[in-house]
Amino acid sequence: MMAGWDLNGDDDDDDDDEDASDDTSEESEREVILDDNVLDHIVLAAPDLDDAIKEFKKRTGTEPVIAGTIKGLGIKCARASFNDTSYIEIIAPDPKGPGPIGELLKSKAITELTPFHYAIRSSKTEALKDEVSQFGYTPDHITMFGAKADGSPRKWEMLYLYGHKMGGICPFFINWNNSDHPCATLPVVGKLKKFTIRAPEGDPVHELLEHSGVDSINIETGKPKISFQFSSAEGTVKFSASKAVGFKFPGFEDEDGEDVSDEDIEFESPAAPELLPVGDLDDDSE
Numbered sequence: 001m002m003a004g005w006d007l008n009g010d011d012d013d014d015d016d017d018e019d020a021s022d023d024t025s026e027e028s029e030r031e032v033i034l035d036d037n038v039l040d041h042i043v044l045a046a047p048d049l050d051d052a053i054k055e056f057k058k059r060t061g062t063e064p065v066i067a068g069t070i071k072g073l074g075i076k077c078a079r080a081s082f083n084d085t086s087y088i089e090i091i092a093p094d095p096k097g098p099g100p101i102g103e104l105l106k107s108k109a110i111t112e113l114t115p116f117h118y119a120i121r122s123s124k125t126e127a128l129k130d131e132v133s134q135f136g137y138t139p140d141h142i143t144m145f146g147a148k149a150d151g152s153p154r155k156w157e158m159l160y161l162y163g164h165k166m167g168g169i170c171p172f173f174i175n176w177n178n179s180d181h182p183c184a185t186l187p188v189v190g191k192l193k194k195f196t197i198r199a200p201e202g203d204p205v206h207e208l209l210e211h212s213g214v215d216s217i218n219i220e221t222g223k224p225k226i227s228f229q230f231s232s233a234e235g236t237v238k239f240s241a242s243k244a245v246g247f248k249f250p251g252f253e254d255e256d257g258e259d260v261s262d263e264d265i266e267f268e269s270p271a272a273p274e275l276l277p278v279g280d281l282d283d284d285s286e
Contacts, residue, residue, distance in 0.1 A: 029184050029185050030183075030184060030185075031184075032085050032181045032183045032184045033085065034085055034121060034176065034181060035085065035121070035215075036121065036122060036123050037120065037121070037122055037212060037213045037214050037215055038085075038086070038120070038121055038214065038215050038216045039086050039118065039119075039120060039121070039192075039195055039214075039216045039217055040085075040086060040087075040119040040120060040121035040174050041079075041086055041087045041088065041089050041118070041119050041174075041182075042086070042087075042088050042089070042115065042117075042118045042119075042195070042228060043088075043089050043090075043091060043115075043116040043117040043118060043119070043168070043247075044088060044089070044090045044091070044113050044114060044115060044116055044239065045090075045091055045092065045105055045110050045113070045114055045115075045116035045245065046090055046091070046092045046110065046112065046113050046114075047092060047093070047105070047106075047110055047111060047112075048092055048093075049066075049076045049077070049078060049090065049091075049092035052078070052090050052092055052113055053066070053078050053090070055112075055113060056080070056090065056113065059232075059234060059237060060080075060189050060190070060232035060233065060234055060237055061189075061232055061233030061234045062080050062187050062188070062189040062190075062232065062233065063080075063187065064078035064079055064080040064088070064090055064187070065078060065079055065080070065185075065186055065187060066078045067079050067089070067182070069094050069096075069097060070094075070099075070101075071094075071097055071099070072097075072099050073099040073100060073101040073102065074093060074094050074097055074098045074099020074100065074101055074102025074103060075091045075092065075093060075094055075099065075101045075102050075105070076091070076092055076093075076094045077089055077090060077091045077092075078090045079182055079186050080186055080187055080188075080189045081182070081183040081186035081187065081188050081189065082183075082188070082189065082190065082191060082192040082230060083188050083190065083191050083192075084183075084191075084192065085121075085181065085183050086183070086192055086216075087182055087183050087186055088189070090113065091105070091116065092105065093105050093106055100248075100249065100250050101247065101249075104245065104248060105245075108245050110245075113239070114239070114241050114244075115168065115226045115227070115228070115239050115240065115241040115244050116168050116244055116245055116246065116247075117167075117168035117171075117172065117244060117245070117246045117247055118168065118171055118172075118195070118197075118226070119158075119171065119172050119173065119174045120171045120172075120173050120174070120212060120214050120217075121173075121174055121175070121176070122173045122174070122175060122212060123175055124175075125141070125157045125158070125159045125173045125174065125175040126141060126157060126159075126175070128159055128173060128212065129141040129159055131211070132159075132161055132208065135204040135207050135208050135211070136163055136164070136204050137161040137162065137163050137164060137170075137204070137208070138161070138162040138163040139159060139160075139161060139162075140159070140160040140161070140162065140249065140251075141157065141158075141159050142157065142158045142159070142160070143155065143156075143157050144156050144157070144158070146179075148179075148180065153178075154177070154178055154179040154180070155177045155178055155179065156174065156175060156176050156177050156179045157174065157175040157177060158172060158173065158174050158175075159172060159173040159174075160172045160247060160249065161208075162248075164203075164204065164205070166199060166203065166205055166224060166246075167243065167244050167245050167246040168226065168241075168244030168245055168246030168247075169197055169198075169199055169205065169224050169225075169226055169244055169246070170205050170208070170246065171197075171205075171208075171209070171214075172247065173212070189230065189232050190230050190231035190232040190233070191230060191231045192228065192229075192230045193228075193229045193230055193231060193236070194218060194227075194228060194229050195216065195217055195218065195227075195228040196217070196218040196219075196220060196225070196226070196227045196228065197209070197217060197218070197219055197220070197225075197226055198219075198220040198221070198222045198223065198224060198225040198226075198227075199219075199220075199221070199222075199224055200221070200222070200223070200224065201221045201222075206219065206221070223242065224242055224243065225240060225241070225242045226240065226241055226244050227239065227240035227241075228240075
């Protein structure tokens with residue numbers, strides 16, 4: 001499914017003003033032990049990557065690392081890690097290379113950093129493609145191949161789900177297989193304190209998450225919402241959206257019908273001084 005795409009580059013939660021005194025923003029490589037069936041990464045969308053990086057740094061004290069461009073999809077991305085094995089990925093349209101995801105972001109008129117989607121890490125990603133139909137989903141299983149820095153082959157898999165109207169509130173799955181995990185070399189912004197998904201009673205996402213055995217995600221019943229909060233050098237930072245867009249790839253445009261993708265977002269940051277209001281990737285950082 002991704003044959004034509006060139007990956008170049010490598011709710012009302014309780015507030016806590018705890019700072020990130022025990023957190024670091026190191027970029028040196030650290031040991032990463034990957035647990036299974038946990039949150040792997042959270043995707044934030046923005047209209048412009050450079051502006052999003054500056055805004056993220058201003059609000060958290062940590063500057064995300066540019067991962068590069070994903071040619072064929074029309075997006076650029078940057079990343080920052082939490083202090084475990086999960087991370088934030090910021091995506092924005094690539095002005096130099098149009099593509100379906102870049103155009104999707106533009107069509108939704110996203111104006112600021114907002115929750116877009118999230119990935120669950122699972123070693124059973126391939127097996128899940130044959131199991132999700134029982135919940136009414138249409139699977140799109142993608143296997144990617146590339147090369148590590150030493151020239152040895154690497155492989156990773158993703159599973160996207162269609163046939164629903166929940167947008168990015170319904171997860172996608174990723175299996176890093178023998179690929180290096182991004183968290184090993186990313187700057188650490190702080191600790192992920194809470195990640196919450198809310199979906200209406202009876203929505204199959206409840207059964208899906210229970211079936212997958214996912215840990216580290218709070219699952220609630222009610223009006224759709226995705227929210228999370230984490231510590232940083234500037235204090236606790238929160239993001240939430242009641243309508244997350246989510247990835248939608250070519251060939252599946254008509255699968256979901258109308259979704260919950262119109263923007264309705266909230267962002268909270270800690271109180272700050274007046275001057276601080278809240279495979280393989282091509283590196284664009286130079």
